[in-house]
Amino acid sequence: MSEEKSPERASGVDRWKATEAAGGKPRRDRRRKGRGTGPHASAHARRYLGTLVALAVLLVACAVGFTPLGERITQGLDIRGGVSVIMAASKPDGSAPTADEMATATSIVQSRVNSLGASETSVQQQGTNSILIQIPGATDAQAAIQTIGQTGKLEFVRMDEIGDADALAKLNAGSEGVRLEEESYTAFLDGSHISSTAVAQSSSSATGDYVVNLSLDPEGSAAFADVTRELAPHKGRIAIVLDGVVNSAPAVQSEITGGQVSISGNFTLEQAKSLKTVLDSGSLPVTLTYSESRVVGPTLGQDSLSKGVVAIAVGVAAVVVYLFLFYRGLGILTMGSLAVFALLYLGLLALLSHFGSFALTLPGLAGMVLTTGSAADSSILVLERFREEVRMGRSIKNAAVSGARHGILTSLDADAVTLVTALALFLVAVGPVKGFGLTLALGIACDVVTMLCFKAPALRLLALGPIQRHPGFWGIAQDLEEAASGQGDAERQRGGVARA
Numbered sequence: 170m171s172e173e174k175s176p177e178r179a180s181g182v183d184r185w186k187a188t189e190a191a192g193g194k195p196r197r198d199r200r201r202k203g204r205g206t207g208p209h210a211s212a213h214a215r216r217y218l219g220t221l222v223a224l225a226v227l228l229v230a231c232a233v234g235f236t237p238l239g240e241r242i243t244q245g246l247d248i249r250g251g252v253s254v255i256m257a258a259s260k261p262d263g264s265a266p267t268a269d270e271m272a273t274a275t276s277i278v279q280s281r282v283n284s285l286g287a288s289e290t291s292v293q294q295q296g297t298n299s300i301l302i303q304i305p306g307a308t309d310a311q312a313a314i315q316t317i318g319q320t321g322k323l324e325f326v327r328m329d330e331i332g333d334a335d336a337l338a339k340l341n342a343g344s345e346g347v348r349l350e351e352e353s354y355t356a357f358l359d360g361s362h363i364s365s366t367a368v369a370q371s372s373s374s375a376t377g378d379y380v381v382n383l384s385l386d387p388e389g390s391a392a393f394a395d396v397t398r399e400l401a402p403h404k405g406r407i408a409i410v411l412d413g414v415v416n417s418a419p420a421v422q423s424e425i426t427g428g429q430v431s432i433s434g435n436f437t438l439e440q441a442k443s444l445k446t447v448l449d450s451g452s453l454p455v456t457l458t459y460s461e462s463r464v465v466g467p468t469l470g471q472d473s474l475s476k477g478v479v480a481i482a483v484g485v486a487a488v489v490v491y492l493f494l495f496y497r498g499l500g501i502l503t504m505g506s507l508a509v510f511a512l513l514y515l516g517l518l519a520l521l522s523h524f525g526s527f528a529l530t531l532p533g534l535a536g537m538v539l540t541t542g543s544a545a546d547s548s549i550l551v552l553e554r555f556r557e558e559v560r561m562g563r564s565i566k567n568a569a570v571s572g573a574r575h576g577i578l579t580s581l582d583a584d585a586v587t588l589v590t591a592l593a594l595f596l597v598a599v600g601p602v603k604g605f606g607l608t609l610a611l612g613i614a615c616d617v618v619t620m621l622c623f624k625a626p627a628l629r630l631l632a633l634g635p636i637q638r639h640p641g642f643w644g645i646a647q648d649l650e651e652a653a654s655g656q657g658d659a660e661r662q663r664g665g666v667a668r669a
Contacts, residue, residue, distance in 0.1 A: 214633055217626035224622045228509060231516025234523075238515065243522040244305065245530035245604065246291070246465055248474050251305040252313050254462040258298045258455040266298055270454040275300055278457075280450040281317050291528070299460065305528065310462040316443040318459065320412045321452040323360030325430075327396065328406040328418060330355060340408070340418050345434060347415045349408075356410070357396055362389025366448050368441045371433060379441035381448065383430040390428030398424040411444070477534045481541065488545055497644035498636075499552050502627060506548040509623045510541070513615040518608075533604035536591075540612025543587065547616055551576035551624055559648040562655060565640075569632030573625040580620060584613045 235241045246253060258266045258274055266274070271294055278300055279292040291303040307313055326349075331337055333353035340347050365384040370377060385393060400407065400421040408418040409432050416434040436444065485507065492500030514537070521527035555572030559565060591613065594606030631643070640646045 214630060217630040220622055220626045221630070224509065228512045228516075231512045231519075235515040235519035241519040241522060242515070243525075243528040244474075245528035245533065246303045246305045247531045248471065248529060248534075249305045250308075250465050251303065252307040252310045252462065252464055254302045254304075254310060254314055254317070255295070255460045256300050256302065256314070256318055256457040257460045258300065258457055260455055266455045268297075271298065271300075274453050274455050274457070277321075277450045277453055278302060278317055281446050282313075284446040284449065300457070308464060310464055312439070312443075314459050314462065316446055318457040319447045319453075320456055321360070321447040321450065322412055323363070323448060323452070324356035324410040325358040325393070325396075326354045326356050326408045326410055327400070328408055331408065336415070340415060345415075345417075349410065349413055349415065351413065354408075354410075358385075358389055358392050360448060360452060362386050362392075363448060364389075366445045368438070368445050378433070379436045379438050381432045381436070381441050381444050383432065383448070385428035385430065387428075390426070393428060393430065394424060394426045397421045411447075416444075473531050474534065477531070477538065481538055484538070484542070495644075496552060498639070498642045499555075499644050502624070502631070503545070503548045503552065505627065506619055506624050507541070507545060510544045510615055510619045513618060514540075514612060517611055517615065521611075527607065528604070529608075530604040532602060533608040536605040536608030537612060540609055540616065543584070543612065544616040544619065547577075547580040547584070547620055548624055550580055551620065551628065554579070555628060556645060556648050559645055560651045560655070562652045565632045565637050565645070566629075569629045569636075573628050577620045577625060581617065584617060588613045 256278075258271060260266055260270075275292060275294050279290075282290045282292055282302055282304060290305065291301070293301045295301050302313070302317060304313055328337070328340070331349065331354045333350045336347050336349050336353070362385050363383050364386045367382045367384075368379055369382055371380045396407065399405070401423050404420045404422065406418045406420045408415045409430075410416070416432055419431075419433070432444065434440075488507070489500075489504060492503050496503065518527055518529070551573055554576035555568055558568035558572040558575075561568075563571065588610060591606045591609035595603050595610060596606075598606060636643045636645065640649055
């Protein structure tokens with residue numbers, strides 16, 4: 170029997186070999202090469218390109234938003250330095266504060282801290298009866314404690330109705346800051362009737378002391394007018410009492426009908442501003458007492474920040490070298506992904522800082538480093554899945570589509586687990602740990618956007634032409650050879666089975 174086969178009986182392997190011997194390429198490869206052309210490919214290219222253009226516009230906005238970094242992204246207490254204070258809350262009768270009272274006290278303390286002029290302050294309730302206050306940039310813990318911890322209960326009391334004889338003797342002798350015994354007086358007006366406050370320099374003081382001017386609401390103005398009308402004929406005095414301490418006790422010269430009251434006490438400008446802050450924020454429903462405080466210097470934080478930035482730079486440089494050695498042209502794509510991720514991340518942090526919702530801390534910096542590594546892993550995972558699809562024999566175009574999809578889905582599974590952990594840290598933890606959870610969660614969100622809006626469309630756009638034309642530069646020439654070798658083995662195996 171002749172060993173020559175008729176064309177009708179030639180196996181697929183024989184036809185593949187004959188095509189190679191003739192200097193051509195297998196028909197399957199010719200079909201694969203042609204799949205990157207046509208109207209459908211043009212429509213896909215326009216869609217991918219449109220996504221990348223929209224992303225580029227967003228990245229430009231992000232770059233403008235976070236430049237310069239040192240000014241646009243707020244630095245937290247452990248980097249910038251400042252004061253950290255823990256204050257314990259209690260009630261005069263010894264009972265524990267209720268949840269509503271603690272919530273009100275925390276809100277009032279936040280208002281007082283914000284009025285101190287520090288940026289990105291933090292006020293958080295800890296446990297059932299403690300409040301943690303962090304004031305970046307502050308250097309005087311005692312001054313902060315004095316302003317924050319005042320109960321802020323302002324009362325106007327007639328001197329002739331005070332029953333504390335010792336306090337009256339001190340006041341009549343000209344003493345200042347005299348404390349009245351509890352239940353030894355009854356106020357005819359309290360701070361709830363204050364409509365506005367202002368700090369001004371005293372016109373009657375030769376030393377340039379400051380006073381706090383109050384404007385009372387109509388009800389308060391009427392009550393104050395009635396009392397001053399009674400006291401004016403005999404120059405009676407009104408004690409202005411804050412948290413049980415008499416700040417001043419001026420004599421009434423005439424009836425005051427305009428609701429304008431001035432609190433004096435030889436205040437410096439800072440003391441007057443502190444009193445204004447307390448009066449503006451209202452009175453605390455609990456008593457806050459000093460529990461713990463510390464002043465954090467900025468040197469250690471700035472040094473740690475510098476080292477963290479160096480660590481990120483070294484890590485990125487190592488990743489760059491690895492990508493170019495192992496992935497060649499595809500490494501450029503991964504570097505682009507990391508650049509997009511960084512721009513989105515910094516832009517988001519700058520936006521949150523602008524609205525006072527973020528401050529970079531050292532634990533937050535650790536979260537940034539961790540999530541940057543996760544973003545690099547996600548990008549490499551997509552590339553590996555793409556190359557695996559090529560080795561399986563898929564066309565470059567189809568491998569880019571399915572490889573990007575499966576790689577992103579696998580990354581999303583891992584990101585979901587990390588996101589749950591990050592949200593748990595942010596919602597449950599307190600202090601700097603919350604910053605770690607926040608930066609980790611934000612990094613995961615930016616990683617997802619980067620994969621969907623850059624990595625997938627960029628890879629698929631390149632697969633329509635550049636990668637097909639220059640597989641060696643893009644690092645998939647060996648993958649194509651393995652795919653061709655695998656196909657040849659399969660054809661030879663099928664031919665052997667057919668002959669058998």
